[in-house]
Amino acid sequence: MTTTEHLQRMAAPTGAITPGVLRAEWTKLTSLRSTRWLLLLTVLLALVVSAVVTSVYASQYDQDFAARHTIDPAYWSLTGLIFAQLAVAVLGVLTMSGEYGTGLISTTFTAVPQRRTVLVAKAVVVSAVTLVVGTVSSLGAFLLGQSVLSGKHIKADLDDPGVLRAVTGGGLYLAVLAVLALSLGALVRHSAGAIATVLGLLYVLPAIGAILPPSWQDTAVPYFPGNAGLAILHAVPMANAAAPWTGFAAFCAYAALAFTAALYVLPRRDALPK
Amino acid sequence: MMIAAEGLTKKYGSVTAVDDLSFDVLPGRVTGFLGPNGAGKTTTLRMVLGLDAPTAGRVTIGGRPYGAHRRPLFEVGALIDAQAFHGGRSAAQHLLALAHSNGIPRRRVHEVLEQVGLGDVAGRRAGGFSLGMRQRLGIAAALLGDPPVLILDEPVNGLDPEGIVWIRTLLKSLAAEGRTVFVSSHLMSEMAQTADHLVVIGRGRLLADTSVEDFVGRTSRDEVRVVTPQATELAGLLTGQGAHVQAVDGQRLVVTGTDVSTVGRLAAAHRIVLLELAAQSASLEESFMELTRDSADHTADSGNVDGAAR
Numbered sequence: 001m002t003t004t005e006h007l008q009r010m011a012a013p014t015g016a017i018t019p020g021v022l023r024a025e026w027t028k029l030t031s032l033r034s035t036r037w038l039l040l041l042t043v044l045l046a047l048v049v050s051a052v053v054t055s056v057y058a059s060q061y062d063q064d065f066a067a068r069h070t071i072d073p074a075y076w077s078l079t080g081l082i083f084a085q086l087a088v089a090v091l092g093v094l095t096m097s098g099e100y101g102t103g104l105i106s107t108t109f110t111a112v113p114q115r116r117t118v119l120v121a122k123a124v125v126v127s128a129v130t131l132v133v134g135t136v137s138s139l140g141a142f143l144l145g146q147s148v149l150s151g152k153h154i155k156a157d158l159d160d161p162g163v164l165r166a167v168t169g170g171g172l173y174l175a176v177l178a179v180l181a182l183s184l185g186a187l188v189r190h191s192a193g194a195i196a197t198v199l200g201l202l203y204v205l206p207a208i209g210a211i212l213p214p215s216w217q218d219t220a221v222p223y224f225p226g227n228a229g230l231a232i233l234h235a236v237p238m239a240n241a242a243a244p245w246t247g248f249a250a251f252c253a254y255a256a257l258a259f260t261a262a263l264y265v266l267p268r269r270d271a272l273p274k
Numbered sequence: 275m276m277i278a279a280e281g282l283t284k285k286y287g288s289v290t291a292v293d294d295l296s297f298d299v300l301p302g303r304v305t306g307f308l309g310p311n312g313a314g315k316t317t318t319l320r321m322v323l324g325l326d327a328p329t330a331g332r333v334t335i336g337g338r339p340y341g342a343h344r345r346p347l348f349e350v351g352a353l354i355d356a357q358a359f360h361g362g363r364s365a366a367q368h369l370l371a372l373a374h375s376n377g378i379p380r381r382r383v384h385e386v387l388e389q390v391g392l393g394d395v396a397g398r399r400a401g402g403f404s405l406g407m408r409q410r411l412g413i414a415a416a417l418l419g420d421p422p423v424l425i426l427d428e429p430v431n432g433l434d435p436e437g438i439v440w441i442r443t444l445l446k447s448l449a450a451e452g453r454t455v456f457v458s459s460h461l462m463s464e465m466a467q468t469a470d471h472l473v474v475i476g477r478g479r480l481l482a483d484t485s486v487e488d489f490v491g492r493t494s495r496d497e498v499r500v501v502t503p504q505a506t507e508l509a510g511l512l513t514g515q516g517a518h519v520q521a522v523d524g525q526r527l528v529v530t531g532t533d534v535s536t537v538g539r540l541a542a543a544h545r546i547v548l549l550e551l552a553a554q555s556a557s558l559e560e561s562f563m564e565l566t567r568d569s570a571d572h573t574a575d576s577g578n579v580d581g582a583a584r
Contacts, residue, residue, distance in 0.1 A: 024375035031367040103358040111375045113341040271325035
């Protein structure tokens with residue numbers, strides 16, 4: 001008998017997603033203080049940064065500024081999400097890596113030997129929570145930012161072209177990011193390592209992209225994970241950026257790739273790294 | 275429900291942690307899983323629970339691999355690592371999440387917390403628990419589904435004397451109810467008080483699969499302890515009769531391969547003064563040491579009187 005056969009037999013890799021498993025993961029996620037803090041941080045970062053950025057742009061706004069910059073007030077008020085994503089990424093990673101760090105994963109996998117079921121349940125729960133909190137953050141940041149612009153003719157409205165898409169897109173982006181981060185937590189199995197990997201994808205890779213030759217700027221760079229996902233926040237089309245839904249689809253593909261890789265390795269490895 | 279291991283083997287690269295291990299753990303008795311630290315007990319238990327994959331061989335519970343059980347907490351309760359919880363959750367929340375995952379009713383959480391004596395601290399963050407409380411929480415988790423099979427890795431670690439007596443009584447009563455109880459320990463004396471049957475391993479290999487009495491009988495070396503001012507003379511006489519003599523110090527001898535009356539008569543016949551003469555059965559601990567001692571270990575010969583007397 002080959003080793004692979006033993007590995008496949010050892011744990012049942014698949015199983016139905018029962019309400020019980022979802023409730024278990026919901027209980028785990030909501031019973032931790034760190035979850036509450038990270039979600040609170042998500043909202044605060046989105047609101048505070050948005051208010052500050054929108055105020056700065058508004059104070060500098062004149063004919064000259066308008067000539068040099070893309071005027072996208074909806075996007076100004078959503079820039080806080082670029083910072084809020086940090087908290088969501090950490091939450092996603094910890095949802096999985098936290099179990100490896102404490103050894104809880106052994107208890108979890110003895111209760112539910114269908115390991116893929118555990119990962120899917122975690123993805124459902126953490127993405128649902130971040131979708132709600134992310135959408136609230138996005139809408140709140142938009143409304144707060146636009147209130148700064150009240151009385152100015154550049155103020156954006158939800159029924160302006162692309163604005164509703166940008167605002168709801170903020171919540172969708174964070175929900176998908178949570179799944180990407182969760183998957184990296186499952187693959188790396190170490191909180192610090194997995195968080196560093198996510199930050200590398202979201203912040204370092206775009207920074208590297210910015211110094212690549214111009215020919216890359218309008219071909220590959222817009223499809224780097226962070227860049228692609230954040231394209232959906234632009235209400236006004238940008239040069240050197242992916243089209244909003246195209247970029248978002250690319251970001252979903254990255255998350256799906258990481259999630260599939262995690263589903264693949266989870267039943268094939270020993271529960272804890274030796 | 276029976277636990278059955280057949281040719282269970284686990285290799286990490288070139289290191290063999292568990293080597294062709296076969297044993298059965300039967301219901302209705304406490305089976306001790308005994309071996310020195312590093313013998314491969316935890317690795318074996320992790321394979322039983324489907325956490326780690328065997329390199330070869332198989333292990334089943336009730337005829338099926340662990341992973342084939344749909345709601346395993348109703349069949350198998352396990353304590354694999356007393357630290358295996360998130361310190362930020364309360365004891366009740368930790369158990370509630372486990373209960374949900376297998377569809378166990380919420381009231382069981384409070385029942386098992388009361389049963390293990392953690393009822394008063396159910397709402398406290400488990401990260402602040404003492405080692406003994408952590409063990410109790412782990413045992414509560416194992417009892418959650420009221421399972422017919424219990425697998426506990428070193429459950430007495432960190433328990434105070436009262437806790438040790440408690441778990442001893444608990445394990446015996448669980449076995450008396452007809453459950454399969456498989457408990458690992460590196461402490462022979464603890465297993466002697468708790469177990470009915472022993473599976474002993476050393477360096478990943480099976481050394482014994484036997485009842486506690488047979489184990490002691492098989493491995494015991496009855497010794498005679500003698501204290502005499504004429505140790506060298508007596509040692510020479512005993513060696514001449516085929517006994518094996520070890521000198522503890524200038525006056526004390528430990529003799530094997532003979533008995534008290536033979537030593538007494540021999541001493542009297544040669545007018546040797548005996549200050550003390552006593553038979554001593556090997557303790558369980560010694561039996562265990564004897565069995566698990568590396569065959570290449572020669573330290574036992576170093577104090578031999580035969581050589582010194584020549």
